[in-house]
Amino acid sequence: MTARNLGKEEREAAELAAAEAAGAEAAGAADETAFAARGGVPTHEWGDGLRSQQWFGAEGKTGFMHRSWLRSEGLPDDSFRGRPIIGIANSWSELTSCNLHLRGLAEYVKRGIWQAGGVPFEFPTTSAGEPIVRPTAMLLRNLMAMDLEETLRSNPLDGVVLLAGCDKTTPAYLMGAASVDLPALLITGGAMLNGKHRGTDIGSGTSVWKFTEAHRAGLIDDTAITEAEGCMARSQGHCQTMGTASTMACVSEFMGMQLPGTASLPANDSRRQAAAHLAGRRIVEMVAEDLRPSKILTRRAFENGVRANAALGGSTNAVIHLLALARRVGVELTLDDFDTLVRDVPVLADLMPSGRFLMEDFEYAGGTAGFAETLGELLHRDALTVTGATLGENYAGAEVFNREVIRPLDHPVKPVGSGIAVLRGNLAPRGAVIKQSAADPRLMQHTGRALVWDTLQAYLADAEDPELDVAPDDILVVRNVGPKGYPGMPEVGNLALPRKILETGVTDMVRISDARMSGTSYGTVVLHVVPEAAAGGPLAFVRTGDTITLDVAGRSLHVHVSDEELEARRADWQPPTVPGSERGWTRLYIEHVTQADEGLDLDFLQGRSGAAVGPQAF
Structure with a gap:
């Protein structure tokens, strides 16, 4: 389920669906099996075990109300029985430019959920755009996590797909989802295309500091800096340097919470839309498997995240976010781990600000899949992921196509201990x-x-x-x-x-x-x-x-x-x-x-809350 074979999986799924439908029609079947083949009603026997059935399976006035109001959305009868209800948490906002395209990406997730027999419900949460929020988007990370946590717990959801991207939106969603511990799968929005200025590549953030300092020093004039300002962010997506957004996207994939090979796909790449479709299909399977964050976010997953961050030359903000997430799921992780766990890890990604290239180059060089294979045994390859397979199985056979961008272990950007x-x-x-x-x-x-x-x-x-x-x-x-x-x-x-x-x-x-x-x-x-x-x-x-x-x-x-x-x-x-x-x-x-050193979480939010919710007071 890597980025390299998304097209193949889509074709195989379409061929299988067409064959099933043709076979049912040829037999002249008019029973439920034939209807399932043509209309997509799930063949999995869900029974009454779905969490959402506490709402939609209820008898009397309670069930009547829960089902009746949602019928206004044009849902057929079978939406309320025998299908898992999947939430799509969306941090889309016009105030969060990095996440602007997530509104459209959600439609591809819905396709996959419907195709797999689930019923999707998209919902918004607080969003936090790093470039413009004052005094800092970090002030809103915990609020956003709390918003998601309460929404997941209080609604009839069996699983959730998390759409995030900008710096604080990704850790906020991971924290909120991990606290409730419903089956969850993250999709990050992807980096914007390389900035282009006077024949050279420029990167968000890193080039901001360089241009503004050069302007203050009198090395470039007003015309040059204004021109650069218009050349840097030239597509949808988050920062294309290895800043916090790209760091948390890649790290969360190596921790097992994203489909393999997807975190490094550019925002405008159609393969990201295909990945969103596959994520919608996969989350329905995860509900059937009861594959929750608590089974994925183990100590070994966090060690993978810490070590991958070092090899990427990733953000110091990852320290705070991973410490907070670890405390949500009860994993022992300390500040010292970010030093001791990486002393044998070199920097292998030649990416700004530690190197020369940008995320678009990283993807074309082999992306997260090629990078994982390069790291080899520096990662716990037996760690479980959202695919249901291990990290090593996900990336087996992945290649690197440009060793200038993704360096081999024996020719790093920076030597071991440079994290x-x-x-x-x-x-x-x-x-x-x-x-x-x-x-x-x-x-x-x-x-x-x-x-x-x-x-x-x-x-x-x-x-x-x-x-x-x-x-x-x-x-x-x-x-x-x-x-x-x-x-x-x-x-x-x-x-x-x-x-x-x-x-x-x-x-x-x-x-x-x-x-x-x-x-x-x-x-x-x-x-x-x-x-x-x-x-x-x-x-x-x-x-x-x-x-x-x-x-x-x-x-x-x-x-x-x-x-x-x-x-x-x-x-x-x-x-x-x-x-x-004051207020x-x-x-x-x-x-x-x-x-x-404790993750900047709120003290009363540490620890897992679970998905249990009280009865409806009707």
Whole structure:
């Protein structure tokens, strides 16, 4: 069921259906079997075991109401008995441009569900578009997961297909679906086509930082940057770099939650529509098999995800999303796993921001199928997937067609141990992370003077000051941009360098914060410092002029200030006031969000809730 044989499966299915129909008609059969062959009524004997029958199989007033109101949608009688009811969760929104095409993709899922004998019901949820949501789309990930969880539990659904794509929509859907634990299958929307600008490929996010920094440094003019802006996002789909959207798409496939070979298909590729059709067919089979996320999302699946992320040069955001998902399903996964599990894994995908190419090139080079085969025994090949087969069986025989894009193990983009490193020290007692593959090797062991800002806004203003007291060896520190402090832990950790520094030709400095950064970003950026400053972590007590040492090889982040002095500074500290925290979702979020090493989930959402629901109160 890989991308390479989608067409073959479609043809075989059509030929089989035609043969069955012709055979039934030739026999002159007019009974239920013949009707099933012509009309698609399922041949599987579902009986009363379907969860949806708690609604539609009920007697008296309760069943009457449940069935009657849905008849307004033009459904025939057999929609309510003997067929599984399949939800299609759709994060489509015109405010989430990356997911705009999911509205049309849902129609292909419906085709597959009907063909397999199910009854599809598409429904919307909260959506979160990374490029425009303020203060950050991360603030809405848990709300979106909660929205999905409650919708699945409270409705007569036997399984669900999840349509997601933009950064936070994919983990949100996985978290919500895993919590309810109905049979679930994810389809991501695919990356947009390569950006094209003056004869070169440009990538979303990565090229944004490069063009805007070049413009600030006076290297390109207004005309050039405006032209580039119009050339970058030239089709439907999510970021075509190995940012968070592409990372979570590929990682979720390697964790077994997507059909094999589909995560890397471009958004505008017709094979993605065929994959959606097949997903609709497959989810009906998964209901029959009772194949739930809890059977797929095991410790071995998470280890596959962590290791694949390292080999892809994937986003640091995957750390937070996988930690949150693991806590939803009760799998023991810690921040240290993202360091220790990847020390023998090289970076094999030559993709921006760690490399040169884009997702369209990755797919043509062999895609996720070829990449999985390249990783070989670095993955647990016996892990179960949504196909009902193992990871190894799904990708057996897959090929790679361009070894510049997908490198072999003996010729990696970056050597083993170049993935995410977890740092600890008196500045980050519970940890911080750095993406080694995107950092400047010359700065991986560095001691410098700290320049400290309490807010992002203050830093951005000072960064434009030509008289700012800053040198290339300094370490830029911005705090109060964590889960509670901003709130939502925005993607601002890759601070734009001071204009004064850019004008000297320097392109990287050590930057430290309790924020995140986009998976499309690059630089020597220390992120996710835990505890965050707003929660009273040591980052709150660093002052301009302190000396900080970053030692990535030694996994250390240390401020050269005594414990006694840090405690004395704590006595003078007051938690920051967070704008907008007085009401609504933001207030609930700040009061209950966990720290980065726990996944930024709400504390009362950790653990699986299940699909049980109380009786209808009629």
